[in-house]
Amino acid sequence: MAQSLRCFVPPALAGATERRRCLFSQLRGAGVASPCFTLRPRRQTGRISATLSHTQDLDSTALVPSAAVDGVFSSGSIDVDSVTEAEMKENGFRSTRRTKLVCTIGPATCGEEQLEALAVGGMNVARVNMCHGTHEWHREVIRRVRQLNEEKGYAVAVMMDTEGSEIHMGDLPTSSARAEDGEVWTFSVRHFNQPLPDRTISVNYDGFAEDVKVGDELLVDGGMVRFEVIEKIGPDVRCHCTDPGLLLPRANLTFWRDGSLVRERNAMLPTISSKDWLDIDFGIAEGVDFIAVSFVKSAEVINHLKSYIAARSRGSDIAVIAKIESIDSLKNLEEIIRASDGAMVARGDLGAQIPLEQVPSAQQRIVKVCRQLNKPVIVASQLLESMIEYPTPTRAEVADVSEAVRQRADALMLSGESAMGQYPEKALTVLRSVSLRIERWWREEKRYEAMELPGIASSFSDSISEEICNSAAKMANNLGVDALFVYTKTGHMASLLSRSRPDCPIFAFTTTTAVRRRLNLQWGLIPFRLSFSEDMESNLNRTFSLLKARGMIQPGDLVIAVSDMLQSIQVITVP
Ligand SMILES: Nc1ncnc2c1ncn2[C@@H]1O[C@H](COP(=O)(O)OP(=O)(O)OP(=O)(O)O)[C@@H](O)[C@H]1O
Ligand SMILES: CC(=O)C(=O)O
Ligand SMILES: [K+]
Ligand SMILES: [Mg+2]
Known part of the structure; x- marks a missing residue:
């Protein structure tokens, strides 16, 4: 296994900006024309040593258009949705939105046109709540989302939310x-x-x-x-x-x-009722991307569900999201989050179980624990409640959304606003514009307090991935690069980069549409589907030419690339 940190700046392009010139002269100062660093882990000591060499194994002649290099691939195709593409062309990729958006689908948004309007508006995940509607209704919504993805190139993921066995009212004769x-x-x-x-x-x-x-x-x-x-x-x-x-x-x-x-x-009452198990079977059969479990009390139920899914879904990977909405879930927070693939701060029911004034600090704690354990976290409920009835939010709601963005939660969720409100698209626009504004303000002001991120790896190889991602994110900030590229089959390295919340966006290239959809819940990741090989040079060349052809990157953009096949870091100026 080669663990290399390669650093290559083609001389002709190194002067693109003052900052880059500065980097280049530092490297030159070290007597390196096209320097190549190689990191070799010493297993006996568990330490990693860095050596500097003059190997010119990546020279500018290697940076020729992809077709000449990668004949092994099916002809150049890269999947990214048209909204992301348009956003990047218009504003450059530094200003793409980092915070992901989840919309609950209900009577106000279940039609094809309404779903497409939400996808255009930035919906990353569509949530269906099994408290409402029939399997036929949900099946139709899921089918429409999948069709939208296939026909229009979106990667909208589907989240199924279980009813849980708490006490609730029945249906009403009217909608309210x-x-x-x-x-x-x-x-x-x-x-x-x-x-x-x-x-x-x-x-x-x-x-x-x-x-x-x-x-x-x-x-x-x-x-x-x-x-x-x-x-x-x-x-x-x-x-x-x-x-x-x-x-x-x-x-x-x-x-x-x-x-x-x-x-x-x-x-x-059991966390997963017999009705929930039927709904879960339905979700597995329909191939949903996430199952959100209501009223989780302990890690045990999450483990149980995960093994159930593993046994039933034969390889298709459904992520399990723990909804934190009860006193027990707060008590057992760490073990629950450790067992889950992500969490939701379900403030609606949480606010009924603990005094309302404790909800904000609970939210902050849940977001922090998720970030530390590298699990995506969704802040949900009443973000823009007044927009169920009115076309503009209250100032207090905007402040609430801003706070969740400032906490750097992975995702924000609309509930009634998109399910049965009068202004679903407007509500989504508010989430999108507030996210963009606060994210930019945060970067410009450099207000972020570096969060201490404990080691979470369970093997030596995972430790290497973790160190590489932490270092790559830090390098990206220090060098002011335009984007991080990650080539990842499982999505793990992409999530490790996201966990560092770097200043630049993260282009996550992955080979399957299922992983691409799943990554769509994580902060700062722009997921692309791309077939790639173990040969990073070829992958990079191919990616550059595909993205350049679509006007999504430009010569001179500075990129740091990491990969979970080679566990390498490369600093490259787009030729
Ligand atoms: N599929 C649906 N059919 C009809 N109405 C729906 C549907 N989904 C949501 N709604 C309406 O939107 C409101 C908010 O939806 P949401 O699913 O977010 O409820 P919630 O109470 O926040 O979630 P939970 O039930 O998981 O605690 C619901 O109270 C319901 O009136
Ligand atoms: C989303 C949800 O379940 C809640 O807020 O209660
Ligand atoms: K629910
Ligand atoms: Mg709830």
Whole structure:
């Protein structure tokens, strides 16, 4: 295994900018014309030694158009979506968006045109929530997203979100209902035929009427609407509305007694219900990219689901995202995140389980732990809640979105805003423009505090990858390069680069469309599908000529390239 750090700056191009001239003269100063560094790990000591040599194994004559070099490849094709391509051509790739965007698909966005509008608007992941709709409905949405990808070159991933077995309301006769202050509503475990009697809500959990007590506070959707229990009559629980608001179908219900959440019963319910297992089978059969598990309590359930998927999906890799939305998930946060492939700060239900004022610090902690353990993290719920009804967000919502971007979360998520709101595309535009603005401000001001990133490798080879990625990201910042290139089959090195949150974007080249879609959830990665070989010179030449032909890079751009086949770092000026 060759572990090489190659550093090549063709003399003719080295003077592109003052900064690059400076780099070049430093190298020249070291007596190197086209220097080549070679790193060789010494296994006995576990240390890595660097040697400088004058090997000219990559000279400018090697940088000829790809066709001459890589006859082994099927003719030059590189998959990237038209939105990314247009963005790069227009603004240069330094200004591409780093924060990824997840949109929940619902009645407002399930049509072909609406889905395409979201893809054009920057949706990276489409989420379907199994709390709502039938398998037929979800299958059609997934099919439309796949078709969009195939026909228009997008890499929109699909995330299936399980219902979980928490207590929630049933469907409503209309898409929503409003509870007013002082009104009396009945929450009932009876099985009704639609339409329900006036001011009646069905509840999915048979033990509900037994468990609540007169005087309990009943929170709908984490406190968006509040009731006080005034009377119990068999299966019916009569409640008095104390905080008015909108009731949405299948909203979660929690009840509180003497200021604390009543949760003994919830704790007894399985995280993955029998209905969830059917939905998971459906997700595996439909080849979703992510399964988000609601109300995770421990790492055990994640491990169980992962082995279930491994046994059923035969090689297709579905990533498991742990939704952090309960007290137990916060208690066992590290072990849960370690076991998962990513996490979601599901602030809707989380805010119903812990006091609201604790949600921001919980969010910060979850984002930090995910970054340290190298797992993508999504900040979700109520980011732009007012945009369900209004075309512009509140200032407070913009500040909330900015904070999540500033924390450098991998992704932001729209829920009701895109599922059933009146302005899904406008909401997505707000996420996109706030992300771009805050990311740029952050880079310009160089405000970032370097986060301590603990070693996470479980083997020596992984340690090398980790060191290479950490160093490459640091070099990229110090040298002010235009982009990091990573050639990765599994996506692992791409995620390690993303974890360092470098100043420049990361072009991630990967051979399969499934890995490409999965990388679309991670901060700063621009995933391309490209067939490549073990020969980095040939890969680079080919990539340069393909990207140049499409106007996505230009001669003189400075690039650092790493690869998980050769574990190498190269600094190259685009010829
Ligand atoms: N497939 C769908 N069909 C109908 N309505 C939907 C659908 N998906 C979402 N909605 C509507 O959008 C609202 C917000 O959706 P979302 O899935 O984000 O709910 P949530 O409560 O945030 O998530 P969770 O149920 O996982 O806690 C829902 O309350 C529902 O009214
Ligand atoms: C997204 C979700 O499940 C929540 O916020 O509760
Ligand atoms: K859900
Ligand atoms: Mg939830």
